Each structure stands twice: as structure tokens, then as C-alpha cells.
Amino acid sequence: MGTRFPSIPIVMKVTIRDVAKAAGVSPSTVSRALNGKGRMRPETRERILRIARELGFRPNPLAKGLATKMNYCIGVGIDARHLPIKRSFYGAVLEAIEEVLDREGYHLVFSVIRNAEAPRCVIEGRVDGVILMGTDVRGELVEKLREKLPLVLVDYHLPGAAAVVTDNFGGAKAAVEHLIGHGHRKIAFVVETLSDPNFKERFEGYRAALEAHGILFDEKLVFEGGRRAESSRFAMEKFFETREMPTAIFGANDHMAIGAIRALKEAGIRVPEDVAVAGFDDGDLAPHVTPPLTSVHVPRGEMGRRAAVLLLDLLRGKLCTVKTDILSITLTIRSSCGCGST
Template sequence: MSPTIHDVAKKSGVSPSTVSRVLNGRPGISESTRERVLKAARELGYIPDISAQGLASGHTMTIGYIIHPRHTLAPHSFYGDVLLGADQEARKYGYHVIFSAEGDLKIPNIVLQNRIDGLILAGCDIPHETILHLKLQGLPLVLVDNHINKIDSITIDNVEGAYEAIKHLINLGHRRIAFICEWFGDLSFSERFAGYKKALAEHNIPIDENLLAEGEPRQQQTGYIAAERLLSQTIPTAIFSANDLVAVQAMRVIREHGLRIPENISIVGFDDAEVCKHVEPPLTSVRVYRKEMGALAVRRLLDLIENPEQPSTHIRVHTELVVRSSTASPPHQ
């Protein structure tokens, strides 16, 4: 049996009316009481009845947007751009978006405290347990840059994007193409690795384990670590990096080894972040249409809010290779 508001009240030592006031963001509640109620609700797995709220007050015209706290919503950041696209699209329909970096919580506070009509969960870091729990409670939700069976999602065509990047390097004459990433356990990076392998296989280029390197998961200098591990064991003619952050840090390592870009080593990133245009040389990268992903997520979410009883939809957004000055033919060409 699902926990009730009375269970939360009993566990937190307050009345059901106090629990209701906390969860609805009403004033006049001390911070200690508010935290105690929210903690009890999370531990019990309690979520307010979304459908009952809708019957009582109609649509709230509010959408929640959640990322994991390790990410940032700074201008030009990946999930910042997704949020911008989502907010711009939501406003067209009279909705507004509230955001939170509570993706590490089983039940985020904006679900407990704010009456939202639906939720966008962005990134692969949000625990599956959280996603499935929210889904089972009947809350309309859409995943962005992540996908789980039977849950609506907007994702990047990671395989094809990486495939096109590797094909570009092969067409330039490269055969010793390295793959580096933050860590292979990340869903997006593993899909980009699949694209890397697909391109090599089509051109009869065998996988060389010495050309594969990962950094340390969730470490600030993970790209530097990955590139250092790679170049300490072999020197490729080209490097494909699973994202731009890792690529930019790898460029520093390449220079520290006395090598030049692209004369000695070509390098390609993924995401086409703003930094790609400002490094030297400008970084070739796979463009991801982040704002469009946010807009698509909102449109799909609003459709689910109006018509919740429909099969899940998985939308894969195509990428575009943007060629700049960090790639050229290998030295022997």
C-alpha cells in the first residue's frame, strides 16, 4: 500500500494539516519542521496525489526541470542550453519552468513542495530508482539525454554522431584513431564508443586496445587524465573525444608532450560547446542541438499532460559534424 499523508505526519511528529502546508509551500512553518516533514516523505516514498491536485485546482501551468547536482546550468552549458530551449517553448503555451539540481534525491523537493503538471529529468546521472518511482506515481515525465524502456525520452543520436566524426578522420587518411572519454560506464559515452567501433569496422580497421583510454569518473580533470594515460602508452595520429570538455583538456596534454595540433595529432570533440570556437586551434566537434532537445521535451510533456494514456515515445535528435582547424591529414600524408 502506498504511504499516505497520515503516515508522513506520524513519522515526522506533526499533524496531517502541517504536512499539507509544508508540501504546498505555505508560510508559517519553521525550517526545522519543514526539513523533518520532507525527510519523512522521502524516506516513506510519499508523493502527493497528482491527479487529485489537478481535480482540485486544474493545471498549475508549471513544469519541473531537474538535473544532477554535479552538472551546471551556467550560460552555454549543455543542460543550461536544454533548459533555455525548454523555457522558451513552455512560455509559448503559457507554462513556466522551475528548475532544481536535486537529481540525486529519490523524491526531489520540487515534486514534494510544488504542484507541477509534469517533469523533465535531464542527464544520465539521475538514478533509475528515482525515475521509475516518479513514473509509477503517475507523474507525466520526459527524459532528456537519457533513455529507459517505456519512458518518454529525447536523446542524441550518439552512435551516428560519433560514426560521422570517425568517418571524417578516416577520409583524411587516419588509421590510428584513439577514443578517450570520462569513463566507459556512462550511457552517452558508451553509445559514442559504439559509433567509433562501427566506423572502424566498416573500413576494416581493427580495434587497438592501446588506443582506448578513460579518465576518472566525475573528476574535474578527467580529460587530462585520459589523454595522459593514452599518450604515455602510444601516439595516435588522431583522437576522438567523447565530449568537448575531455577534448579541451586533452589538447593541453598533447602540447605538454611536445606535439602540435593538427600537424602531429588531429582531435575531434562532441557537443560543439561554445568553447570549441575559442580554443587554439578551433576544435572540430559534433554539434548537438541542445535547445531543440529542450523544446521537444516540453512539447512531448504537454502532450502527456493532456493525454496521459498513450504509449511512450523515444525521439532521437540528429547531430551535425562541424569541421574546424583541429583536424587535418596525418603527418605521413
């Protein structure tokens, strides 16, 4: 209804000088009182603080940043590739990061990394540190950023950079051992690609579980099918035609596992009665597919919190060494593996 926004904020800001004038002191004294730096008579400090409060004084963050060379902003970069698939994953991490940063007085600048360039917030120097998610093969980018700013990688590991990752090996091993516990010995491994280090580790976990139970590794049971959900379908078809049909399938992520379930069901094969299935990630879909998917639970919120804390520690110089935080995982058991009622 005709309401108009002026292009310049209307709010007449009260500056440190106003406070100084009102308190009959100099701006520097007000600054000291506010930041508790130099020593001063307690009563003076009290009075200044009170007046600042009464006047509703808010230090201008830009001026503050200009003087201190700190922005109190952290950039969080998400790789644009397969964004939709990972959306709920990074969403959960993002919220957790925001929670920590907010509590510590920092702001979160969100940016999607669409090419191999550094996010603009980094280029412009608006952020004090960066958290990167899902920038798998972008080693050069990480390298470039690393020498400019404190940096933490989430769910990805690269030598020389701080990172928060999950125990891919242990998680995969646990899941496969669970399947073995159900009596399966012919367990397939379906994966997007083994060139991804996370998937590689899960693969190692799969192999380790087999080995630990005296099951011979059979490479015909490994299917590397690319990113699309249909690849699981191809995998299944391949299994059908080569008559190498496994009795259980371990998907390197939920996506693969769910694709496998769908393909199996379409072929009239019952899950879990004929073939058991387990996945990795325990994402939003896992409880909702039929049958509900047993999956390795990745603590997404915890990853975000740790990443934020790690970065702040780096920023504040509390941490001197590059550290990799490996989160332990748990197996969320539903019915696709053969447990439970259905």
C-alpha cells in the same frame, strides 16, 4: 530610501464575483463565458468578456488549480553532479523549454536535484509533469517519478520513460569517419567512463566507423579516465609511455578532447599537424580553444523544445505510448581535425 514592502501584496484583486456582479449574471456564467464551455447567447458572452477586460480581471491561478486539479506548472530537474561542466548545455535546453512552456501557458519550476529524492515541487504536487536532465545513474528516482507524473528525460535514456536524446552512435561514427577521411587509421578514443550509456553509444559509433573502413579495433587506443579534464592528460601520458601514440584522437565529449589538446600541446606535439583531435557536444568552449575544436554538434535548443512538446503531449493525453525522440546530429568542422587554414 525607506521604501517599505508590505508582506502581503497590495493589489486588490478583482474576482469572478465582481465581474458577475458588474455584468448582472452569476459567477458560473462568467466562468463559462471565459472558458468557452457551455453554450450561451453570444451577446451575453461578449458583454461578460468586455466587462472582465474593463475590470482587468485575472483568474486566480491557485483557485483555478484547486478546482481543476491542474497547476499549469512543469518541473525541470537538473542533476547537481557536474553542474558547472554542463551548465551551458542545460542552460540552452532550459531556455528552449521555457519558450515552449510559456507559449503554451505553462510555467517552469526550476530545481536542482542534489540527492536521490524527488524535487520538492513534485512532492508538494505543484507541477503537472517533469523534465529531468542529467540524472544518469538515478534509475530509482526516475522510477519513482514516473509512476506519479508524466515524465520526459533529456539526453538520457531509460526503458519505459519518454526521452529526448541525440544520435550518439551516428554522431560518433560521423566524427571518426571524418578523421579517417583525413587519412588517419590509428585513432584513439578518450572517454570519461564507458558505464555511461551515452558514452557507451559513442564508443559503439567509434568502433562502427573503424569497422566500416576496415580498421582493426585496438583496445590499447581506448582510454577511460574519469570525469576530470586531467584524465585526458593521463591518457596522453599513457600513450606516450606505451609508444602507442595515435595520429588522431576522438574525445567522447569536448571536455576530454580539450584536455587532450592541452596535454598534447604541453608535450610539444602540434594539433592538428601531428595529432588531429575531434570532440563531441560542440559546447561553448569548442570554438574558443586553440585550435578551434571540430566537434559533433548537439542541438541543445531543439532538444529542449522537443522535450517540452513531448511532455505537453503526454499531459494532454495526446500521446499514448512512451516515445523516445532521437535527434540527428551534425558535425561542426573547425580546424582541430586538420581541416581549414591553420
